[in-house]
Amino acid sequence: MYRYSEFDKAFLTERNKQFRAQVERRIDGSLTEDEFKPLRLMNGLYLQLHAYMLRVAIPYGTLNSAQMRQLALLAEKWDKGYGHFTTRQNIQYNWPKLRDVPDMLDALAEVGLHAIQTSGNTIRNVTADHFAGAAADEIADPRPYAELLRQWSTDHPEFQFMPRKFKIAITGSEHDRAVIKAHDIGLQLVERDGVLGARVLVGGGLGRTPMIGKELSDFVAFDDLLAYLEATVSVWNQIGRRDNKYKARIKITVHEHGIDAIRAKVNERFLQVRPQFKGADMALLDQIKAHFAPPAFREGSVAAFESAYSNDPVFRSWIDTNIAPHKQADHAIVTISLKKHGATPGDATAEQMRVMADLAEQYAYDELRISHEQNVILPHVHKSDLPAIHAKLKEHGLATANIGLISDIIACPGMDYCALATARSIPVAQQIATRFDELKLEHDIGHLKIKISGCINACGHHHVGHIGILGLDRAGVENYQITLGGDATETAAIGDRTGPGFAYDEIVPAIERIIETYLDQRESPEETFLQTYRRVGMAPFKAALYPEARANAA
Amino acid sequence: MARAFTPKVVTANDLLEGDVIYLTADDRWSRDLREAELITDEAHAQLRLLDAQRQVDKIVGAYLADAVAGENGPEPTHFREDFRRTGPSNYAHGKQETSPQPRA
Numbered sequence: 001m002y003r004y005s006e007f008d009k010a011f012l013t014e015r016n017k018q019f020r021a022q023v024e025r026r027i028d029g030s031l032t033e034d035e036f037k038p039l040r041l042m043n044g045l046y047l048q049l050h051a052y053m054l055r056v057a058i059p060y061g062t063l064n065s066a067q068m069r070q071l072a073l074l075a076e077k078w079d080k081g082y083g084h085f086t087t088r089q090n091i092q093y094n095w096p097k098l099r100d101v102p103d104m105l106d107a108l109a110e111v112g113l114h115a116i117q118t119s120g121n122t123i124r125n126v127t128a129d130h131f132a133g134a135a136a137d138e139i140a141d142p143r144p145y146a147e148l149l150r151q152w153s154t155d156h157p158e159f160q161f162m163p164r165k166f167k168i169a170i171t172g173s174e175h176d177r178a179v180i181k182a183h184d185i186g187l188q189l190v191e192r193d194g195v196l197g198a199r200v201l202v203g204g205g206l207g208r209t210p211m212i213g214k215e216l217s218d219f220v221a222f223d224d225l226l227a228y229l230e231a232t233v234s235v236w237n238q239i240g241r242r243d244n245k246y247k248a249r250i251k252i253t254v255h256e257h258g259i260d261a262i263r264a265k266v267n268e269r270f271l272q273v274r275p276q277f278k279g280a281d282m283a284l285l286d287q288i289k290a291h292f293a294p295p296a297f298r299e300g301s302v303a304a305f306e307s308a309y310s311n312d313p314v315f316r317s318w319i320d321t322n323i324a325p326h327k328q329a330d331h332a333i334v335t336i337s338l339k340k341h342g343a344t345p346g347d348a349t350a351e352q353m354r355v356m357a358d359l360a361e362q363y364a365y366d367e368l369r370i371s372h373e374q375n376v377i378l379p380h381v382h383k384s385d386l387p388a389i390h391a392k393l394k395e396h397g398l399a400t401a402n403i404g405l406i407s408d409i410i411a412c413p414g415m416d417y418c419a420l421a422t423a424r425s426i427p428v429a430q431q432i433a434t435r436f437d438e439l440k441l442e443h444d445i446g447h448l449k450i451k452i453s454g455c456i457n458a459c460g461h462h463h464v465g466h467i468g469i470l471g472l473d474r475a476g477v478e479n480y481q482i483t484l485g486g487d488a489t490e491t492a493a494i495g496d497r498t499g500p501g502f503a504y505d506e507i508v509p510a511i512e513r514i515i516e517t518y519l520d521q522r523e524s525p526e527e528t529f530l531q532t533y534r535r536v537g538m539a540p541f542k543a544a545l546y547p548e549a550r551a552n553a554a
Numbered sequence: 555m556a557r558a559f560t561p562k563v564v565t566a567n568d569l570l571e572g573d574v575i576y577l578t579a580d581d582r583w584s585r586d587l588r589e590a591e592l593i594t595d596e597a598h599a600q601l602r603l604l605d606a607q608r609q610v611d612k613i614v615g616a617y618l619a620d621a622v623a624g625e626n627g628p629e630p631t632h633f634r635e636d637f638r639r640t641g642p643s644n645y646a647h648g649k650q651e652t653s654p655q656p657r658a
Binding site for chain 2: 049051
């Protein structure tokens with residue numbers, strides 16, 4: 001875990017002091033809303049549909065128990081007792097009052113958290129594989145580098161007024177859990193001849209023009225990586241389009257100029273920028289790495305785990321879905337589902353946050369992670385502690401065994417909260433989860449990712465859902481388009497649209513018809529939805545969704 | 555030909571609370587759409603919007619929203635305004651906590 005230096009603390013104190021004064025000047029009328037808005041956005045404060053919303057960064061998704069308890073305190077003291085974890089490893093508070101926000105930011109600073117650059121046309125919170133430092137399949141922990149990027153990008157003078165926002169994700173594994181191909185820059189750690197570096201992808205993104213990231217470089221050594229990234233962002237900052245908001249992201253720049261031309265410009269800029277990096281960044285990285293040293297993993301018998309696994313079917317089911325392999329064979333990675341059937345995806349109450357903080361402190365070397373899939377992770381758990389953890393989670397509505405299944409849905413806040421939304425997302429997610437729980441089909445259906453966005457900006461990652469749902473406003477009525485075959489991993493793909501959308505009360509039955517078709521078409525229970533879709537294509541799903549079209553064509 | 559003017563209300567968010575508010579005929583800000591002034595004249599609507607926008611130390615983001623006359627006062631014509639006057643659908647938060655307004 002990164003611990004703030006005196007410099008970090010002083011910087012954050014000063015920044016929060018500035019914002020407190022800005023809020024005061026807004027309230028006393030010395031600042032107009034036009035003047036205040038860019039200032040509040042720089043500090044993560046939005047004005048949404050019903051209230052302000054404060055978006056707090058959880059850098060690379062990593063928290064300790066004290067930080068999680070502080071998030072709970074904010075929820076209880078200044079909000080309505082809960083927080084919403086997002087697809088970019090942030091937490092959002094939906095009901096803060098303007099006057100309280102400076103106090104909330106000060107409380108966050110006490111535990112080394114902030115809301116800086118969680119909005120605005122800046123480099124946003126750097127996200128990482130939520131299994132970082134624990135995954136059995138990783139080359140190196142990506143978080144030290146992510147922390148270096150956080151420090152580099154925070155208040156970076158060249159990158160405060162860019163054409164548009166800029167998102168970076170980083171993973172240390174070949175198997176991509178951080179959706180790096182749908183980020184402005186995606187970094188995958190790779191080792192070449194004993195030297196650690198990164199493969200650099202650029203120009204991925206979802207939104208109204210979804211694109212899969214392209215390879216800018218197959219390897220940049222760590223020594224050069226920061227200069228290379230600075231060169232990349234700098235090139236885009238200069239040539240990225242400022243005339244049209246919808247064409248401003250780097251994906252459009254890459255698309256319009258071509259990856260080869262962008263690479264040539266980046267290389268040229270890199271030669272100019274490189275001499276400015278004299279090794280201080282690498283010295284800093286070394287210091288940061290020490291903060292992320294793995295815990296001293298405890299040893300002990302796993303007999304208690306094995307006995308519970310054999311004897312308790314509920315525990316077994318939870319282990320089979322919510323546990324991932326840890327690099328230490330006697331440890332496990334626990335994913336705590338924030339997707340209880342019928343609940344709002346990604347929401348946790350203050351009490352649940354405290355329970356998770358306690359579990360982290362008692363059993364998980366004081367570490368928690370937030371995933372872009374809106375769940376919470378205990379990254380290091382000795383297997384013998386799993387029965388006790390499961391029992392505690394069960395008491396607090398946190399033991400749902402559904403990770404990677406149909407009810408583990410990503411959903412953006414949609415029109416229940418968001419000022420940009422064109423339709424609701426949350427109730428659609430709630431109804432799908434409830435419906436398939438009633439049908440008791442969830443485990444039979446197996447691995448399936450449904451992702452729902454309430455507008456074309458795609459915060460709910462619908463393009464890369466195996467089943468994607470996009471809520472739109474069609475002539476004053478909520479309407480939901482479906483895409484199939486999207487993929488958020490290293491084999492990333494944008495889903496294909498099935499055809500015309502469905503009304504609010506038709507969307508759950510439509511999903512049901514898709515699932516019936518899959519169950520009917522799959523060759524065996526082992527063939528996942530995505531595999532079946534890739535094998536049989538769109539036709540059978542279309543036929544099931546639009547029987548009248550087939551009848552008309554006949 | 556210009557499109558016919560449809561009735562409007564002036565709505566905004568409260569500066570301190572962030573809550574959805576409506577301009578009333580007697581120049582108050584109400585949290586209840588039913589108390590809003592339903593404006594049927596286009597020129598008057600523009601004037602009322604200017605009245606609202608001047609109040610920078612009270613409100614944020616004033617605009618004209620479509621509404622129709624209902625039994626108890628103005629009612630929304632679009633679902634977005636229906637959510638704004640009610641609150642989110644996943645919890646009984648916002649306006650639903652104090653003044654229940656079941657959706658029609």
